[in-house]
Amino acid sequence: MAEIAPDPPGWLTALRFDIDTEGGGAAWIEAELPAPNLVIVNPRNGHAHLVYLLGAWVQTDCSDPRRLKVVRYAAAIERAYNAALGADPAYTGRFHHNPLSDAYVTKIGRDAPYSLDELARYVDLYEPALKKNPPIGIGRNVETFVAALIDGKTLRGIEAIGKHLLYDFGLDRFLHVHLGRFGNFEDGPMPLPEPRGVLRFRLYTATHWFELRGAIAIEMFDASMRQLLETRIGPSPLDEAADPLLAYGKIVTSRAPIGMLLMDQSVVAGIGNIYRSEILFLHRLHPRTPGSALTKQTWRALWKDLGTLMRDATLSGRIVTTAARDREKPSGAVRRSDRFYVYRRDGLPCRWCGTPVVTGTLGNRNVFWCSRDQVETNSAL
Ligand SMILES: [Zn+2]
Numbered sequence: 001m002a003e004i005a006p007d008p009p010g011w012l013t014a015l016r017f018d019i020d021t022e023g024g025g026a027a028w029i030e031a032e033l034p035a036p037n038l039v040i041v042n043p044r045n046g047h048a049h050l051v052y053l054l055g056a057w058v059q060t061d062c063s064d065p066r067r068l069k070v071v072r073y074a075a076a077i078e079r080a081y082n083a084a085l086g087a088d089p090a091y092t093g094r095f096h097h098n099p100l101s102d103a104y105v106t107k108i109g110r111d112a113p114y115s116l117d118e119l120a121r122y123v124d125l126y127e128p129a130l131k132k133n134p135p136i137g138i139g140r141n142v143e144t145f146v147a148a149l150i151d152g153k154t155l156r157g158i159e160a161i162g163k164h165l166l167y168d169f170g171l172d173r174f175l176h177v178h179l180g181r182f183g184n185f186e187d188g189p190m191p192l193p194e195p196r197g198v199l200r201f202r203l204y205t206a207t208h209w210f211e212l213r214g215a216i217a218i219e220m221f222d223a224s225m226r227q228l229l230e231t232r233i234g235p236s237p238l239d240e241a242a243d244p245l246l247a248y249g250k251i252v253t254s255r256a257p258i259g260m261l262l263m264d265q266s267v268v269a270g271i272g273n274i275y276r277s278e279i280l281f282l283h284r285l286h287p288r289t290p291g292s293a294l295t296k297q298t299w300r301a302l303w304k305d306l307g308t309l310m311r312d313a314t315l316s317g318r319i320v321t322t323a324a325r326d327r328e329k330p331s332g333a334v335r336r337s338d339r340f341y342v343y344r345r346d347g348l349p350c351r352w353c354g355t356p357v358v359t360g361t362l363g364n365r366n367v368f369w370c371s372r373d374q375v376e377t378n379s380a381l
Contacts, residue, residue: 012058012071015078015119017050017087023366024048025107030273030344030366031084033122035109043105050085055113073116080123083336118198121182121214124318124336150175150220161233172223177201180216187211236269237306238314244303251291251299258294259287259362270310277343277368278321279306286376287360287367326351342368 014037019027025041025048028034038051058074059067081087153169160166167175177183183200187210192202201212212218221229234250235242247268251261261267262276271279280287283302285294313319320339324330327338341351346359350370359368 010060012054012060012074014054015052015074015081017081017085019048019050019085020088021086022046025050026365027085027087031081031086032272032274033081033084034114034119037108037110037113039107039109041105041107050087052081052119053113055115058116070116073120076125077116077119077123080125081119084123115198118214160239161229164229164233166221166226166229174221174223174226176217176219176221176225176229177212177215178217180214183215184213185210186213232266234264234266234268237303238270238310240307244300245296247303248294248296248299251294252296254291256291257288257362258285258291259289259367261291263363263365271306273365273367274319274321274340274343275306275309278309278341280367281342281369281374282321284373284375286374287362287369288376322351342370344368 017027019025021027023046025039025046027048028036028039028050034052036050037053038049040049040051042048054074058070060071150169150173153171153173156168156170158165158167165177165179167177169175187208190204190207190209192204192209193211198214199211200215200218203210235244235246237244250267251258254261259276259280262271262279263273277287279302282305283298285298285302309319309321318339320334321343322334322338322341326341327334329335329338342357344366345357346368347356349355350357350373353370353372355370355372357368358371359366361367
């Protein structure tokens with residue numbers, strides 16, 4: 001048996017998505033969604049089922065209006081994920097490939113189940129979130145061993161290296177925090193509020209508390225780990241004080257494609273797959289152009305635009321790279337389909353020249369470009 005129906009009657013225990021395209025197991029990366037708990041790949045065609053386990057099961061018996069709200073919330077999340085993943089909307093989610101079957105390859109993405117609130121944070125829901133009646137039983141994840149190490153110590157300073165934050169508690173002990181895209185701090189006066197959401201960490205004194213939610217990493221580093229981090233992370237375009245020439249020095253001495261170098265965190269920090277495709281298009285660079293072919297002037301211009309785009313996204317909470325004049329609907333709110341020039345627009349006409357956008361794989365991730373605006377020249381590879 002290769003399909004199983006894991007939900008007990010009347011309960012929803014997971015959100016499941018069916019990706020009927022080759023490389024479907026990586027669809028969540030492209031869509032900038034969190035890691036599924038299970039990625040079940042059919043090795044014959046590369047299609048995949050992605051499974052997000054729910055920490056608090058959703059009761060699908062809708063006779064109680066309060067339950068109905070939670071069911072609708074789950075359904076709105078499911079719809080948004082379906083759209084973001086390009087998943088098969090006809091898939092009912094009732095069955096999924098049996099992860100124990102030999103016919104499929106299963107990867108475990110994350111052990112801890114998700115709360116609906118955590119899943120919702122990655123998408124724009126078309127229905128308002130249930131602020132007043134959050135789903136019950138939200139997962140809690142506070143690492144008490146970290147707390148024991150720094151309890152009673154004085155915080156001496158905070159340092160940022162790329163997207164990594166280091167809290168110096170003395171004695172060569174640093175609390176390392178990586179916020180990811182959704183990490184967020186809150187603070188307030190005592191008493192402590194009830195734990196809620198993806199609470200990763202809290203500090204408190206007699207008078208104030210400070211909480212961290214949604215971060216992707218929180219752990220103790222010693223001085224050697226800190227040093228490793230410093231040598232491994234390149235400058236970030238988000239950091240206005242960062243020196244772009246630190247990155248340029250690594251780029252111009254490399255024959256690797258610029259499309260690879262941009263994603264290498266030791267060269268430049270914080271560039272994801274969307275920015276890679278978009279910034280190369282904006283500067284008419286083919287992704288396979290060797291780093292050594294980039295002039296300092298080109299790199300400075302690219303760096304400046306990356307900083308602008310990334311800061312805009314930080315402020316607005318969504319990535320939009322298109323200029324208003326290049327959108328199908330130039331005025332008003334930016335439609336989802338108008339956000340990018342080439343990213344995931346393969347087959348669609350280039351916004352500048354009308355040539356169909358093409359896609360290929362570079363560094364195990366899809367990259368998108370216009371074959372007319374981004375001509376492959378200087379490629380010595
Ligand atoms: Zn074009």
